[in-house]
Amino acid sequence: MAPTREYRNIALTGFMGAGKSTVGHLLAEILGFEFVDTDRLIEQRQNRRITDIFEKEGEPFFRRLESEVCRELEGVSDRVIATGGGLAVDPSNLESLRRHALVVCLWASPETLYERVRHQGHRPLLQDPDSLGRIRELLAARTHAYRQADILVGVDFRAPLDTARQIASGFRRARNPGTSDRPGRTPRPT
Ligand code: S3P
Secondary structure, three states: OOOOOOOOEEEEEEOOOOOHHHHHHHHHHHHOOEEEEHHHHHHHHHOOOHHHHHHHHOHHHHHHHHHHHHHHHHHOOOEEEEOOOOHHHOHHHHHHHHOOEEEEEEEOOHHHHHHHHOOOOOOHHHOOOOHHHHHHHHHHHHHHHHOOOOEEEEOOOOOHHHHHHHHHHHHHHHHOOOOOOOOOOOOOOO
């Protein structure tokens, strides 16, 4: 039998620009949880920006920091954790998240992602004259990893607050299977 999962936290995965921080903040507010972002934790510890880390130390160094932060988060509770877009691509990071969190992937099309990130310059992996092409390529390479999430939420046509509410419902159901998350309603038998 598969081991029972523990849902102390929610981890948001998904590509750059999918809205993990925006949705994560809203979700944290709905659930009364604390919001944390793995990129910000890395920046605080290193006392420098992600772009600087990539530039001076290279991507493999950044990925090691990401994995360290991921392991440390195994001990926390009542957090909404927004992960950097590449974190869940490493299977051991995903396995680590699954030890304590419901893993939710925000899924958007390359076109939507491009529209959201095109005017932002802080993502080293998208510094490419053909950033839409780069997004398509990276997303194709990562699709398999993103699909490993417990819940996949399409965000192309959904407002962040709707997405956050939907995830909050999914989380309550995961924590209390068999109960309705709407107070006062009897769960319908399935
Ligand atoms: C990355 C995504 C970024 C950040 C870094 C690498 C990636 O985070 O971790 O630039 O590999 O997709 P966001 O997804 O929050 O932009």
